[in-house]
Amino acid sequence: GDSVTQMEGPVTLSEEAFLTINCTYTATGYPSLFWYVQYPGEGLQLLLKATKADDKGSNKGFEATYRKETTSFHLEKGSVQVSDSAVYFCALSDGAGNQFYFGTGTSLTVIP
Amino acid sequence: DAGVIQSPRHEVTEMGQEVTLRCKPISGHNSLFWYRQTMMRGLELLIYFNNNVPIDDSGMPEDRFSAKMPNASFSTLKIQPSEPRDSAVYFCASSFYKNNEQFFGPGTRLTVL
Numbered sequence: 001g002d003s004v005t006q007m008e009g010p011v012t013l014s015e016e017a018f019l020t021i022n023c024t025y026t027a028t029g030y031p032s033l034f035w036y037v038q039y040p041g042e043g044l045q046l047l048l049k050a051t052k053a054d055d056k057g058s059n060k061g062f063e064a065t066y067r068k069e070t071t072s073f074h075l076e077k078g079s080v081q082v083s084d085s086a087v088y089f090c091a092l093s094d095g096a097g098n099q100f101y102f103g104t105g106t107s108l109t110v111i112p
Numbered sequence: 113d114a115g116v117i118q119s120p121r122h123e124v125t126e127m128g129q130e131v132t133l134r135c136k137p138i139s140g141h142n143s144l145f146w147y148r149q150t151m152m153r154g155l156e157l158l159i160y161f162n163n164n165v166p167i168d169d170s171g172m173p174e175d176r177f178s179a180k181m182p183n184a185s186f187s188t189l190k191i192q193p194s195e196p197r198d199s200a201v202y203f204c205a206s207s208f209y210k211n212n213e214q215f216f217g218p219g220t221r222l223t224v225l
Contacts, residue, residue: 034213036216042218042219043116043203043205043216043217043218043219044155044203044205044214044216045215045216046213046214046215049213089155093212099168100145100157100214102155102157104154104155105154105155
């Protein structure tokens with residue numbers, strides 16, 4: 001069945017470092033892909049999304065490109081801030097509209 | 113819009129007691145999801161509704177858990193009787209359609225002593 005696999009955490013970076021969090025997916029149809037962020041003590045909130053191959057989602061300096069050939073949707077940011085410390089979830093919505101799958105989450109801590 | 117509203121935000125109860133968690137989805141959304149989040153198991157989908165009808169409850173851990181959605185603006189998740197291993201943060205989320213982006217509530221932190 002459809003699924004999402006994201007890199008294990010936790011990830012610790014210094015402020016202004018480059019961030020990559022890997023996410024790969026398995027899907028039989030044409031899924032939409034999402035990144036959600038969860039700040040401490042809060043619910044998940046949508047960070048960015050892409051609905052078809054080669055689309056790039058971006059928000060708050062984060063980017064992810066929907067790569068059909070590598071079945072990937074890696075999250076990147078050029079210069080992280082302490083305020084980016086959170087848990088990041090990759091997610092997939094299958095093309096048939098039947099299910100929504102979340103990855104296990106990657107914890108990011110940014111130190112000054 | 114106020115977003116997805118959950119109540120209570122925190123609940124502390126004793127083992128064996130009944131617990132009811134409440135959720136008000138975003139107006140106009142027709143899909144509603146209940147999740148449980150723990151350190152051990154991460155984020156788990158318990159059940160989801162489409163147009164107030166339960167579609168998939170395969171994630172409900174056991175018969176002690178039940179969920180209802182009597183109308184488009186209200187849902188409950190009930191645990192009876194509660195056990196310490198039910199301690200977790202329970203999230204409600206809603207979307208316009210089941211495969212669209214989901215909007216999460218702030219969660220209910222449940223502690224069962």
